[in-house]
Amino acid sequence: MAYLDHAATTPMLPEAAEAMAALLTQPGNASSLHAAGRRARRVVEESRETIAAALGARPSEVIFTSGGTESDNLAIKGLFWARHRSDPRRRRLLLSAVEHHAVLDSALWLTEHDAATITWLPVDEGGRLTPEALRAAIDENPDDVAMVSVMWANNEVGTVQPIEALARVAHDYGVPIHTDAVQAVGQLPVDFAASGVDAMTATGHKFGGPLGAGVLLLGRDVGCTPVLHGGGQERDVRSGTLDVAAIAGLAVAAEVAVKEQPARADRVRALRDDLVAGVQVSVPDALFNGVPVADAAGRLPGNAHFSFPGCEGDALLMLLDARGIECSTGSACSAGVARPSHVLLAMGHDEERARGSLRFSLGHTSTATDVDALISAIVPTVERARSAATALR
């Protein structure tokens, strides 16, 4: 098996799994006052401190959630509601056109069920948003902006956004900015305080932690209306009994992933560069999507993304799967049916190019053998997919 889909989820680190396993059978609700509760709370608070240290935040800025989707929902809806309530003129959400569906659909929901409107921030062919474009969008009417959300790094094509510069622009106007850093943590240096953003999403299963556990880092003065109501466990912004074991696993993973990030990024980048070079030699007409690999800071080290002209992405995926190579199509799945990715379309590519694309994403368990497996399979796979391409049209 060659697992080239780390952007979907990456295997858990053994250290994180051990930390979790040790706690799974221990009783204790972190909100209880007795000894078991105190033990649980201690684990939670130590984990909070570990995560804060790893991500450049204060412990009080760490809000535990059930993962990236929840954090994005909380950030978009919570910041919008708080800003709109304090000044009803504020209704405009400024979003990059390449956001993950957790951000995008939360925002769309607010336009359908609330007073929000959306301004889409354009990206260039590499998928990158410029601070000037953000400034221009705010300048249209600085008074009606509720918030800005721009992802740190894109999950499909791996483009890294100039987050610090974007945050500065937003703050020139006193507008809060959220970033979805789900793909960035563990792959890039991520420092919440230094980035200047007001809110940041991260999720455990993309950096070696457990599934179903994540954080929203939320600046202490940033108003955020809760989405989940109940016991108010997390700063009254998020309710729900905390998953102590998962939080412990999350903290261990964050610590390890951040500590090992520089070395791991170099190793993974070298493998990725081999993969890209190998595919380009084998399939000379393959089109590389996103920022060129030569721009090392502009692209996630583990991401490679190609369009194969004349092929359907789903056929390529199936044929590679049959050969034990696991990757993703470059398209968003809606109802099990592949739709051309909004990310590639926003980058100015046509449906054809979007449809025939594949994402290969490497991570901490990737090896040269995985890359070689892909390189030796890609030619027959592309040939076969090409001959099948027109059947369903």
Add this chain to the structure above:
Amino acid sequence: MKVLAAMSGGVDSAVAAARAVAAGHDVTGVHLALSPSPASFREGARGCCSLEDSRDARRAADVLGIPFYVWDVAERFGRDVVDDFVAEYAAGRTPNPCVRCNERIKFSAVLDRAVALGFDTVCTGHYARLVDGRLHRAIDPGKDQSYVLGVLRPDQLERAMFPLGDSRKDDVRAEAAGLGLGVAAKPDSHDICFIPHGDTRDWLRERLGEQPGDIVDTSGAVVGAHDGAYAFTVGQRRGLGLSVPAPGGAPRYVLGISPVSRTITVGALDELDVSELVATNPVWCGPMPALPFTGSAQLRAHGEVHACTADVVDGDLMVTFADQPRGIAPGQTVVLYDDDMVVGSATISSTR
């Protein structure tokens, strides 16, 4: 063999796939997404393209331990089946979309793609048998679906696999339960899968709009009005809403539809009797039989079988009946049988 199992999410296609696995084949499951925006929930027993069906198919594939993918055939299906269905009704004919789907989608677009991707066969849950490469009726007469497969040429049949033809529906359900397939008790789908509420008239009205016209009797006298000829089908008795009763109060039936003049002609039951029909584009499921052919004909899915002789004249199929089948509508498919074996088919263009 490398087998592509088309899995609708129903019990039949799941058991068909299971049998292909049990026979030792290398099976991959595929759900054909037919609608560009699948509805989230199944409405009653109708429809076969909801999200829930796709999940049921996936779950069955997981139980069988086979890879599973969704293939988006919505564009082709929309063009070759749905648009064709609307155009046929608009032209006053009565199409069978399942026949067209088998002819143009399952055993054409999907089969072509499967072969190009390295598969040997497409396996479906149709109740029909392949005996020495020839298509035969299933042994369960209540479930037999050879009629809707009567449009397949030998080269298509050669790459088709119908594992259920030797079984009765009850046994298929029991087998599904035994295999732990959750779809074992799922109701059968019927009606037309892209018309989930089952109201074809309403569905057509949404697409074709109101096109009012007269209902006349065989003498040409106006006996009623309608708001769209496409809402009628030859042989129909209900829902005519006639304002002038027939002499003697005998029930009246639709005899003919003229979409251009927007006229529906109605008359007595015996005027529906047909002794001969002409059908276009004959397809032979095996070698062309010696002509004239003597055998039987089926004129609609689950319809009666009529003894007939058939011949080809100027490329069209002429079928002559010994008895007088009733209410045959242009657009329907006539399928010829030699006993239980399917010989061929054609699309009815006129009757006498």
